Amino acid sequence: MKRAESLDSTKREAGAIEMDTIVGAAGGQIGLDVLPELLGYNVRRAQIELWRDFGATVSEGEVRPGLFSLLLLVGANPGIAQIDLANQLSVDKASIVALVDRLEEAGWVQRKRSTEDRRRQEIFTTPAGAKKLAQLKREVQEHDAKYCKLFTDDELHQFLEFLQRIYRH
């Protein structure tokens, strides 16, 4: 256990850059001037935290963020085509197929070949899907609210604007 203990901050020698240190193993140190000041690293860590809580909270992990946002889009846009789902979520159309397959196998959506343009598959929620979506929305709101609570209204507003600046720039 010697090595594990040397990683413990309580055993660091005087003079070590304590505040800025994440890990101090075998004398090495990594400062806050490296990873934690990178925007990308912080966004990644926040996303991982939110992803995990989503999985632990919503629908017992059965539905994750990707599938949820897909179902949400279908629910809000009855008859939306897969290509539009792909464009909305910025993923390849091929990647949408398997996701819609899963929603269909779960009995939450139905594909209907468009009569106007027979290349298009129109996606609709089933009654069961609409019900599931309503339940998911409640659970997701609850999950999301947990984190929104960490901020004042003004802070949250600004936070969302910062995030949007990144993906809409």
Place this chain on the structure above:
Amino acid sequence: MKRAESLDSTKREAGAIEMDTIVGAAGGQIGLDVLPELLGYNVRRAQIELWRDFGATVSEGEVRPGLFSLLLLVGANPGIAQIDLANQLSVDKASIVALVDRLEEAGWVQRKRSTEDRRRQEIFTTPAGAKKLAQLKREVQEHDAKYCKLFTDDELHQFLEFLQRIYRH
């Protein structure tokens, strides 16, 4: 192309909630009061944007954020054990094995069985690994700076604090 055009905001009827609409297909609409106000959705979108630019910018996509942060940790903590890498990055120890394998196969790190505790594999960067890491750091800084530029110093400082509030809460 009729259906695609019906998705275009320019063809929406008067009275439609234009500002709040992402997609309007088959008469359906999804408002900004759904997805884009969810903290999780915004973090996810920002992360995807950063991830993509990272892949397009850094090391010609050869090294992605996960592998980079692993190599960074090893570089800053010579002799760190795999279990400590796992704990630092909040992933299972089993997941670390394949990542270290790849770093080792690339010739950037070396495993050395600890003499103090023979269960532990100490990870060190090779000279080639140190060189690669230095180059990666420059490229990552450059990539990251692109997005930092979207913010004033004060904004960036606040933004990072917001993100940390989520994953350190």
Place this chain on the structure above:
DNA sequence: TATTGTTATACTCTATAACTATA
């Protein structure tokens, strides 16, 4: 008994390429 590393396995998410049918 507990810990470290490992292997086997599986699942999510995503991408590319090639194909079908439709436009």
Place this chain on the structure above:
DNA sequence: TATAGTTATAGAGTATAACAATA
């Protein structure tokens, strides 16, 4: 020719379970 959907395939990333060596 171009578009929408599909299939096949691959790779990154992660998790769990079971195991060996070591503590």
